[in-house]
Amino acid sequence: MPDLSALNGGEASLASHDVDAVFIIPAIPSSLGNFFIPLLIGARDVAFPRLNLFSYWIFLAGIAVTLFSLLQPIDTGWTFYTPYSAQSSAAVTTLCLGLFLVGMSSILTGLNFIVTIHTMRAPGMNWYRMPLFIWAMYATSVIQVLSTPVIGITFILLAAERLFGVGFFDPAKGGDPLLFQHFFWFYSHPVVYVMILPAMGIISEVAPVFSRKPIFGYRAIAYSALAIAFIGFLVWGHHMFVSGMSTVAGVIFSFLTFFVAVPTGIKIFNWIATLYRGSITLDSPMLYALTFIFLFIIGGLTGLFLGSLATDVHVHDTYFLVAHFHYTMMGGTVMGLFAGLHYWYPKVTGRMLNENWAKNAWWLIVTGFNVTFFPMFILGMQGMPRRYAEYPAKYQPLNVVATVGSWFLAVGILIMFANFIRSLRNGAPAPANPWRGLTLEWSIPSPPETENFTEIPTVTDWPYSYGKKTRHDRGK
Numbered sequence: 001m002p003d004l005s006a007l008n009g010g011e012a013s014l015a016s017h018d019v020d021a022v023f024i025i026p027a028i029p030s031s032l033g034n035f036f037i038p039l040l041i042g043a044r045d046v047a048f049p050r051l052n053l054f055s056y057w058i059f060l061a062g063i064a065v066t067l068f069s070l071l072q073p074i075d076t077g078w079t080f081y082t083p084y085s086a087q088s089s090a091a092v093t094t095l096c097l098g099l100f101l102v103g104m105s106s107i108l109t110g111l112n113f114i115v116t117i118h119t120m121r122a123p124g125m126n127w128y129r130m131p132l133f134i135w136a137m138y139a140t141s142v143i144q145v146l147s148t149p150v151i152g153i154t155f156i157l158l159a160a161e162r163l164f165g166v167g168f169f170d171p172a173k174g175g176d177p178l179l180f181q182h183f184f185w186f187y188s189h190p191v192v193y194v195m196i197l198p199a200m201g202i203i204s205e206v207a208p209v210f211s212r213k214p215i216f217g218y219r220a221i222a223y224s225a226l227a228i229a230f231i232g233f234l235v236w237g238h239h240m241f242v243s244g245m246s247t248v249a250g251v252i253f254s255f256l257t258f259f260v261a262v263p264t265g266i267k268i269f270n271w272i273a274t275l276y277r278g279s280i281t282l283d284s285p286m287l288y289a290l291t292f293i294f295l296f297i298i299g300g301l302t303g304l305f306l307g308s309l310a311t312d313v314h315v316h317d318t319y320f321l322v323a324h325f326h327y328t329m330m331g332g333t334v335m336g337l338f339a340g341l342h343y344w345y346p347k348v349t350g351r352m353l354n355e356n357w358a359k360n361a362w363w364l365i366v367t368g369f370n371v372t373f374f375p376m377f378i379l380g381m382q383g384m385p386r387r388y389a390e391y392p393a394k395y396q397p398l399n400v401v402a403t404v405g406s407w408f409l410a411v412g413i414l415i416m417f418a419n420f421i422r423s424l425r426n427g428a429p430a431p432a433n434p435w436r437g438l439t440l441e442w443s444i445p446s447p448p449e450t451e452n453f454t455e456i457p458t459v460t461d462w463p464y465s466y467g468k469k470t471r472h473d474r475g476k
């Protein structure tokens with residue numbers, strides 16, 4: 001999907017940047033990544049456990065500083081564009097420091113994962129025997145390591161301009177305000193793939209297990225993760241179509257943006273081909289995986305309207321964008337997280353979830369989500385801008401529908417979490433391999449021992465050989 005993120009602004013409030021930085025970006029890497037990368041590659045831990053702990057503590061410190069900065073009013077919006085942010089409320093400097101620390105944590109995690117995947121794989125696990133979640137986390141980590149320093153340095157430049165009057169971005173001091181936008185989006189576009197690629201990795205694990213079929217197009221899915229990471233670095237200008245950037249640059253960024261749709265489409269095609277004629281069981285992880293595919297297709301296709309220079313100018317900064325962003329980030333990343341949480345819960349806790357509760361929560365979440373966010377596509381096409389506290393009465397009915405939908409969504413999420421907590425004590429004991437998966441984490445008891453594997457396994461097979469042998473099994 002060409003434009004996952006927002007145009008010239010992203011979300012409606014400052015708070016959304018913090019949601020990105022402290023929830024959606026680390027949601028899957030920090031939790032399921034840290035727990036399952038070693039398990040899926042047959043290792044006892046990540047390569048640098050102490051660095052891992054360090055990154056956890058600076059993450060907490062970064063959150064503390066960020067929350068502290070919010071005690072003072074900040075009126076820059078979440079993108080804090082210059083030159084205004086170079087002069088506005090003092091809290092901006094504190095916020096820069098907080099997000100700098102969170103970014104540092106993200107870089108260290110990415111670095112750790114890259115080294116782990118390169119050096120800690122069990123004997124026999126060559127690159128083409130790696131589970132696709134590992135490929136996805138690898139591509140994610142590369143983006144984290146290459147793009148996050150850019151935003152970190154940008155925060156330092158902004159703080160230096162505010163504290164010492166150095167003229168980087170303020171035209172009055174000889175700076176260039178557009179430069180800030182370029183730096184900002186050079187990070188903030190690739191980072192949407194830090195948010196979505198891990199979720200795509202989870203879908204690639206869940207789809208074959210619950211279809212009882214080998215994953216279709218293994219290498220295409222693996223390479224497309226790397227392709228998304230690479231192309232993601234070339235398209236940041238699609239956030240700046242109306243910034244005053246030259247039309248030629250706009251046309252080029254629009255053109256390049258469409259290329260992201262190719263590897264993304266490849267993934268979606270391969271997941272659907274994996275499902276085709278499979279023996280599908282609709283357990284809760286699979287329900288969320290199917291929801292991901294369905295919602296993400298809507299999110300991706302609506303991104304085409306935003307990535308296209310011609311149509312974007314019409315829907316720019318409207319609710320169309322808000323809807324698109326939530327279909328990709330909540331319909332995509334969060335549904336992928338939910339799929340992963342339901343899939344791996346038995347492995348982490350040693351208990352099974354209550355499937356009835358899980359399914360009831362799923363109905364509420366998927367219904368509530370669509371009732372909340374689909375009307376926003378229509379509102380946006382009708383011209384309703386975002387970030388306005390009041391709007392003309394003609395937009396009222398669909399806004400009421402969206403509000404009611406959000407109540408269903410919230411109740412569904414509460415039931416889901418209640419199930420997580422309740423099953424810790426009341427859930428049936430989980431066997432080692434409740435879903436009959438073939439990746440390595442299912443070969444050891446639930447929950448795993450502290451050291452994961454008493455004996456490091458030797459890998460002789462590709463992890464997706466359901467039913468029939470494929471060319472991958474011969475092991476290259």
Ligand SMILES: [Cu+2]
Nearest residue numbers: 003004005189
């Ligand atoms: Cu973007």
